[in-house]
Amino acid sequence: MNKIIQTSLLLILTVYCTAEVLKNPTSYSSDLYEEMILNGNYDSLIDHPNKFLDFNYGERVASPEQIENAINTYKNQSNKIKVINYAKTHEGRPLHALIISSPENIAQLDEIKQNLSTLSDARITNDREAKKIIDSLPAVAWMAYSIHGNETSGSDAALGLIYHLIASNDPEVRNLLDNMIIVVDPVMNPDGRARFAKSLEQYRGTAPNYDDQSLIHTGDWPYGRTNHYYFDLNRDWVYLTQPETQGRVSLINEFKPQILVDAHEMGAQDTFMTGPAREPINKNMDRDLVKWGNVFAQDQGSEFDRRNWRFYTGEWHEDLYPGYSFYVNFKGTLGILYEQSRMAEDGVRRPERTIQSYKESVHHQFVSSLTNLNTLLNNSKDMYNDYWEARKLNVSNESKWANQTFVILPTKNSSRINTLADKLKSQNIEIFTNKKNINVKNVLKQTGDIIEEFNIPAGSMIIPNRQPEAPLISAILEFDAEIDEDVLKKEREATLKDGSSIMYDTTAFNFTMMYGLEAVTVQK
Template sequence: MPSFSRRLVPAGLAAVLAATSVLGAAPALSQTSASATAPASVPLIPGADYDASVPSVAQALGYDSGARISRAADVRRYFEALRAAAPDRVAMGDYATTHEGRPVFWAAVGSAANIARLDQIKANSRALADARVTSPERARAIIADQPVIVWLMYSVHGDEISPADAAMAAARHLLASRDPAVQQWLANTVVVFVPTQNPDGRERFLNSNASGFGTEPNPDPLSAERDQLWPGGRFNHDLFDLNRDWFIQTQPETRGQAAAVRDWRPQVLVDAHEMGTDETFFFPPEAQPLNPWIYPATLESRELIGRNTARRFDQNGIPYFNRQVFDAFYPGYGDGWPGYLGAISMTYEQGSARGLAARRSSGEILTYRDTVRNHFVASLSTIEAASANHDRLLNNFYAYGADGVSGRGAYVLSRSAWDPGEADRLAGLLVASGVEVGKAEAGFSACGKSYPAGSYVVNLSQPQRRMAEVLLAKDVAVPAAFLAEQERRRARGLGDEIYDVTAWSLPLMFNTPADRCASAPVVNVTAATTDRVIPRGIADVDAAYGFLVAPGFGASQLMASALRQGVAMRTMDKPFTHAGRRWPAGTLVIPRAGNPADLTAKMTSWAATTGAEVVGAAESWNSDGPSFGSGDAVAVRAPRIALAWGDPTDPTAVGATRYVLEREFGYPVTVVRTNNLADADLSAFQVIVLPQGGSYRGVLGDAGAKHLKEWVDNGGTLIGLGSATRFLTDPASDMLASRRENAAEAGDGSGASDKARVDGQLIASLADYEKQVGDSQHGPASVAGVLARADVDPDHWLSAGVAPSLNVLVGGSDIYTPLKVGEGTNVARFASADDLLMSGQLWAQNRAQLAFKPAIMATSSGRGWIIGFAQDPTTRGYLDGMKVIFANAVFRGPAHASPNW
C-alpha cells in the first residue's frame, strides 16, 4: 500500500470546500446531501496506479469518494458497476430485505480462481470449523488451498456514514490496483463487503441532512444539516440499534447477516463505525473488561492485526487510539457474537463529521473525505494482515472448533410450569446462533435430577461450546481487577467505565429453568431447528362449550390475534378446576356462543402459529374456583393503543415497545407525538403507553398531566415504562403515590412527600417491608444493566398467568418507594438484598437500597388504571420473561377499567 502524508486541515471553510471538492452549486436534494461535481477521480491514496477498465466512484456515480455522502441505492449501484466490469472477480447476493423494502447485500471480491469456487471455499470453511468431521490431516490439506475469508461490515448505524463510502473505495482498490502486493492479497483472501448494514437508517439521516443543507457545507455543531431530528438516523426502521441485536436477532437485517456469517464462517470480521466528532480512530486491542469466554488466540490475532493497522496509520499520519472506551464484554455486538463462531471480530470507530464537514472543539475542521480515507486505509490494512498471516489465522480457526469439541458437560433446558413454550423459543434462538441443541426423545437423569422427554440438551462437546457458555451461563464474571478499579473510581466521584449491560443470561431473560451439568446426559435427541414455535394441536377440538387457553407468551399472541378478529373471550382472574384439571389465573375462556361459526378453524390455526396450549371444553361447569360467568371472569375487549412518539422518548425504547406489540403480539398501535397527548381528544383510545425517555413533564406541562389524569379517571389505562414512571410518580402529576428515592443512608426513609424525590431508605427484611407499606406517612449510583429478581403478587389481576418471580433488567439509578396500603399495589417487588442479584455487576449500595422496592406498581384512578414499570420490560425486545406481564397491562388493563365513553 503506498503511503501518503497527513493533510493538516485548516479551519477556514474555503479550504475545507477545496479539500472536499464541494463547489457552490445548488443542492441536488433528491440524490445526495450536496450537489458537488468532483474533478476527475482523485485517489484517496495519491499516486495509486489503477486499471481504467474498473470504474471509479466518480465515473460511476458522478462524484469522487468522500465528496458526497452516497445514498444506499447508489452504493449498491456502484458495486453492481464493479461486478459488470469484473464479473469473474466479483460476486453479489442479498441476505435480507429491510422493513422499508430495501435489499441488504454482500459483495465478494477475490481472484478469478477463488470467485469461481466460492461454494467450495464456504464448504471448506465450515469443515474447518468442525474438528469432529475434519481430521488434522484433512485440515492441513484444506488450509494449503483455502483463502482467508475477510468479512467487512460497514455503517450498521445509519448516521455513521463514512464506512459505506470507504467500502466502495476499498473494493475498487482491490479490483483496479496494479500493485503486485494487492494481487497477492487476493490470492490469499476472499473479501466480503457488506457496505450498508442499515440502509433505512442511512436514508433517514441523509434526508435530514439534505433538508438543512445550504449552498455549502456548514461545519458548525449547531447547523441544521448536522443536527438530526428525533429519532435520528442511527436506528433501523423499527428503531432498533442493530449493533446490539446479534444474539436476539429480532430484526431482518440482523437475522439475515447472522445466517450469512454462519454460512460463510469468516476468519476475520470487522464492524466499521463512527463515533464523536472530537475523537480520532479506534481499533483493537479493546478496553477492559474482556469477556472470559473469548478464545485466547482471538485476542492475540486482534493485536496482530491492530499492530499492522497502527503501522499503516503511522505511515499516513493518521492518529488513533486503542485499549480505551470500547470493551469486548457484551456478546451481542457485531464484533462480539461472530467472535464466538471463531472469527477474529473487531470494531473500528472513526470520529464522525456527521456531514461533509465538522468543526471540532479544537477548531480543526474534519472533512467527510478524511473520514472515508481513514476507514479505507483501515480496511486495506486488515486485508493485508489477513493475507500475511494466512496460515496462522486458518490454523487458529480450526483450533477454535477443536477447543469446543474438547469441552465437557451440558446445559439442560426445562419447560417452565408457567410458560413451557419459552423453552422452545430459547432453543430456536440458540440454533440461530450456531449452537447445537437436542430435544430429548425420552426421560433421562442428569445433574442428580430427572427430566421429562421434550427437555432440551445443549452438549458442550461441540464446536460452538463458547457460544453456548456465553449465552447460557447464569453469570459471566467481570474481571476482579477491573471491578476494583471501578470501585476506586467511584470512591473518588468518577463515573464507572462499564460500556453496556453486564447481564444477558438467556435462561434468566426467558424465565426458563436451566441447569449446567458436569457430564452430558445419555439420551437420544432430535436436533432442534431455528423454529422458535412448536405448533400445537387442540385437545378435544369438538367440545361443545368452547375452548380454554393456558396462559403464557403464546396465549398472549393468540389473545391479540383473536381480539383483532372480533372473537369474544374472558380472562380468569383466579385459578379454577375444570374437568379434573387445575387451571391458573390468566386462563382465557373462549366460548362458541357469540363467536364466529369458524371458531374451531381459527383456534386450530392460532394454536399452530403461537404454540399456545388450547383445550376444548365440553361444558362450563367448574368443580372448584370461580365460574365462567362470575365477576372473576373478566371480558377482554380489543383496545385501541396509543404509543408516545418523538421527544422526549428514547427512540430505541419506542422501537422496542412497538416491536413487542406489533411484531410479536401482532397488534397495531397508533404512534402519537408526545406533545399532542397534552390536549388532543383521547377518548378513542383505551390504552396509552409512555415509553422510557426524558422529561415528560417538560413536554406535557401541568395542563398535559391534568389532561392525561382526566382521561384515566374516565376509564383509560396509562402505562409508564422505565424512566417514564418518573412522570407518574412526580407529585405535580399526582398519579402514583410512590416517589423516586435519593441515595439511602441506613435508617433513613420518610416515605412519600410532595417532592419528586425523597430520602432513600433501606428495608432490611420482609417484616420491615410489610410495616412500611402498612404505614401511611442525590440519587443512587447508576447501574449499567443487571438481572434482578422480583417477586410477584399472585392475587393481582396484572400477575395472571405470570411466574411467581421475574428477572428484571435493571439499569440506571431509579429506585421507588413502595406504594402503601390504600395507594395501590406493588404488583412485583424486588427480592431481599441476599436474593436480589441474579446476574451481572450491581454496586453494593444499589443492592441494599433496591431490596423490597417495587418493580411494577398499579393503582386504580377513577374508572381507569395507572401502571408503572420501574424498568422497561421491552428493552431490546429480548426480555421474553417480562412480556406476558406487559401484555397483561396492555390487554387486561382495559378489561379491568370501566370507561364511560
Template structure:
C-alpha cells in the first residue's frame, strides 16, 4: 500500500514540475519591459501552484491596498517542518519561549527586492531567482535548499513599483529609446522610488514609521534570519556592487560577519569574472546608519548586505557612457547571478552561520559591546511613543515600580549626574537578546571610523524623542512592572473644563480631532495651577462655556479624550496661581486651514514627510497644490501654507501673493531650502549675516581658502570637502521656552542637522531655537563648519504685517522618527499665532 501512495505522489510531483514555467514562458514581455504588479503576483501564484518547493505567506497591505508577500522556498521536507524550524531558531537565540519538538538547524536567508519602486531590475530578477531555486532541472539549487530556508520578498514597495511601472508602460512605444534624452529616462515627480507617502522605505527599518515596514518587521522578528540580502539599483552608468561594504563600519559589527562579507565577495567575484561583468566592492555603501536594509539586519545578528545594479533611469534600455547598451534583461541577469550566489554561499556556510548567529546573541547579552548597561528614560508624554518603537523592534523594557537614587550619564547635559528614578520611568536593560540593537539605538555617541559616511551619523533615541534620559554603566537593581500605573482621576463636584497636557503627538492628534469637529480649545501661555493640576505653557483647556453646542459636554469630551488618558477635569476657572481660564493667558486656538505645496521644484521625500505627518500622525486635513498651479489658488481661503524643502523658482507674481497672504494674517511654515524664497528680500529679516563685518570676515576667509587651494592635491578633494559639511549630526540648541514654538520641547532642543545651511541670529525676529557658542554635538560635523554654526538660528518666527513666517533651517520632520520634531511642527501648526 505504501508503494502505491509513493507512486501516486511521484506522479503528482512530476505532473506539477511539467507545468512549471519560467518567467519568460509565463510573461510574454519579461525582460523587455517592466511587469505590472499583478503579473508579478500571478507569476508567484503560478510557482506556488506548480511546485512543492515554495509556499506563499501574505503579510499585509500597502496604503494603496496592494498585497505584501513573502515566499518560503526550500525542499518539501523542510517546508513541512517550517514552523518547527522557525521556533527552533528563535528558541536558540533567546527570543522564543516554545521549545521546538525537534532540533532542525537550517540556514535562513531573507531576500528583499525593490524597496525603492523605480529600481525595477530587482523585482524582475526576483521572479528569475525564485524560478531557478525551484526549477526541477537545476540540481545544484536543490542541494542548497536541503539545509537552507529562503524567504523571498519580491517587492517591498508595491505602490512605488506600480507608480513607476504604470508610467513607463504608458509612455513606451514598440521601440526602445536608448538615448538619454527620451522621456522614458526622465521620470516625472514624485517618481517611483518612494512609497505612497513619498517616504524612503530603505531608511525606515529601525524607525518603522510606515505601514509597509511595520507589517514586514512583524514577520521578520518572527523569523530572525541569519543572512539578509537587500537588492537595489543605482545610477545606470554604475557597474555592479556587492559586499564587502565600505567604511565606516560600525564598531559593533563582528569579525564573523565581516568574514562572511569577504567570502561572499570572493564567490560573487568569480561568477562575474567568468562572465566579464563589471563590478566593485568596498568603495561605497557603508555599514553605519542603523535603519537600512543591510545595517538593521546586521545589528539583529544577521549578515546584512546591499546589492546594487546600475539601472535607475535606464527604462527598458539605455546607452551608457562607455557606449554599451544596458537592457532590462542585463539587469535581471546580473542580479540573478549575484543573488543565487548569496544563497549558495549561505548553504555552503550553514554550520558556521548557525553557530555564529547564536553566539552573536549569547555574547551580546553576556558581554555587551557598548559603554552602558542600563538606560533610564523619565516618564513623559513622549515616553509611551518611545515604548511603541521598542516594542516594534522586540526590544525588552519595563517601568520602574519604586523610587531609587542613583547616578548616570545625563544625555541632555552630556555629563554624569545624580538623579532619582521614579515610578513609571522607562527602564531598558541590555541584558536581553536584542542587546546590540538596543545599544546601537541608545548609545550617546557612535564611533565613526571614517567621516565619508553615506548617511546621518547620530540618532540617539533620547535626543530624538526629547526626553530626559540617563545611561548607567552597571546593571540596575530596582523593582519593575510591565505597564505604567496611572493615578485615578480627581473627584469633582462640577465640571468647568477639561485639561489636556501638551506633551506629544497624541496631544496634537486630539487637538486636531477637536478643532475639525468644531470644538473650541484654548492653550496656556504661562504656567498656572488649579486644584491638583499644574499647567505648563502649551497645555490645552476645553471650556464648557466655550462649547454650548455640546449638550452632553462630559460624554462627548470623554470620547474625544479616550486616547489621551492623562487628561483631568477642572472644577473652576479660578486659578491657584498664574492666570484664570478666562484671561489673556488662555487664548483660543484658531482652526488651521492648511495648504501644502508639491510638484517638481519640491523635494518629494520632504513633501512626503509633511503629508504623512498631516495624514497619519495627527489625521488632520491638508490641501495639496502643485507649485505650477499656485496662480489658480485663492490663498485667502487658507490660514497656513507649508513650503517643504525644495528648489523653488517662484514667479514674482507667486511671491507677491505669498507676501500679501502673510501681511493679511496668514502663516507660512518654510522648511530648509524653502527659506531661499525669503532670504534677503524686502520685508523679510532672513539674511545669512547679521552684520556687514561678519559677511566681510567670511568672504575674506573664503578668498584665503581659494588661494590656499592652489597647493592641494587632486586625490583628497572629496575628503577636504567634508570639512564644510554635515551629513547628519545632533546639535544642541538653546530654547526660548516662553515662545509657543518651543512649548513642550524640554529645556533644550537637540536638532538633527543634515545640511550646512546656516543663518546668524536674526534681527527683529524671535530666535526661538539657536545653536549657542560652545554647543554640544554628536556625530560628524566638518572642522571648518563646526565653528561657523555657533550663534546661528535653527527655528525662528518673524511677525510680518498681521501674519507670521516660521523659518525652519533644519527639517523637524526628517524621516518621521525625530519625535520631538513632530511636536515642534505641531507647535508651528497649531500654537504659533
C-alpha cells in the first residue's frame, strides 16, 4: 500500500470515529422530565401520537405535517371527531378545526348551532325559550393553539389533547364528551410553525442545548411568529386581512363557544401566566366575563399548585384592543390566555440553575387545557344564563349602547367602504342605509367636535348600536376608547418615570379612521 492511500484511509477513519463520537450526545433532554403527559387508559385501536412523530411525544416540536397526518388518521379511527378544513394558508397548508364530542352530540351539531344562534338574539327569543335551550345545550369550548408559530408547545399539547379526548376510556373524559362540544384548532399558524420547525432542524446540535441565548432558542429573522406575509395573526381578529383569520372567525362566530383558549409562549426565563386580564379592560366588555375569568384562573392555579408548578395571573395582560383573539369577549365568549415560558427544544437553564424541559412546557399547556374544560363543565349552565342576560341587554333600551348610532358617510371609494362592510358582516353586525337625507342634532365627529345641526346624506352606511353585537360594534367603531382616570395616571407615571408603558401594544384601532372613511356618532 503506498503512502498516499495509507494517509487517506487514516483520515477517513479519523473522520468516521469523530462522527461516531458526535452522534452520541453527553446527555438527553428526555431524561430531564420523567412525568408522562399521556397517562390515561386508552383505546388500543387509536394510534398514539408517537406513531406520527420521529421522537417521543412532547420531547420535540411536531411539524405541521406530522400533526396533520395524525388528524387525517384520527378522523378515520374515531367517531368522536369531525374535522372541518376552514381555510388554507398562503403557502397552501390546510387549517383544521376538530369537533370532538360524543357521537350523539356530533350527529346533532346543526341543531346545537341553531339553538346557539337563537339564544344569541333576544329580539326573537323569550326567557322561556331561552331556558329550554340552555337546559338542552351541551357546553361549547374552543381550544386554539400556537397562533404565533414559534410559540410551539401549545400545538404539541393540542396533539396530545386530541388523542386523550378521543382515545381515553376514563369515565371522566367520556362524561366530558357527553356534555361538551370541544373544538380544537391545533395549529393556528402552520406557515409560521413550519418556518420555525425548519430552523430548529438547521440549528440543532447533537447534544442538547440549554442556553437560551443560543440560536436554536432565540431563532432569527423572520422568526416563526407571523404567517407567510409576516402578519401577526393575533392582531387580525377584527380586521380579517388574512385567510387564516377569515376562515377561523367565521367558524367561531358560527359555534359561539363559551370559552376560547388561546395558548401562547413568552420569554424563556419566565414561568406561566394565565388570565384574567388587568386594566385597561375595554369598557364595552361584559363584566360577567371578568368574574368568570377569575373562576377559571382559580381552578387552573390550584392545579398548578398541586403539581408544584410556578405560575402567575393578572399581570401584563391587558384587554383594550379588540383585535386580539379576545374579540370574542365582546361577543359573550370568555377568552382565556396561556403564556408558557418558551423553550424551543430540549429545555432551558433557569436563573436558579435548574433546567426546565420542553416536555414540561407541553405538559403545562396540556394540563391547563383539561383543567379549563372541567371548569367549563361545572359552570356551563350558569355561564349560559349570564350570556343570555347579556344578549338581552344588548338589544334593550337600558344598555349604554341603546341610543347610539354610527354613520359612515358616502364615499366614491366604493371598494374601501365595501371592504369595511364585509368585515362588519363577518361579525354578524347589521348594516342599514338611508334613501333620503336625515337631519340630526349634536353628532360627534372623529375629531371629537360636536356639530349641533348635521345632515346625514342619502346612501350613508348606518349601524345602530342597539343590536345583538352591540359591545363589539361599540368597541371597533367608537372614536375614543374610554379608560379609567387612575389607569391613565398609572400610564403617565410609567412614561415619565422611565419611558415605559402599562399598555401591551395597540392603543388606537377605530375602524372608520383606519379605512380613511368619514363617520359620525349620532346620540339620540
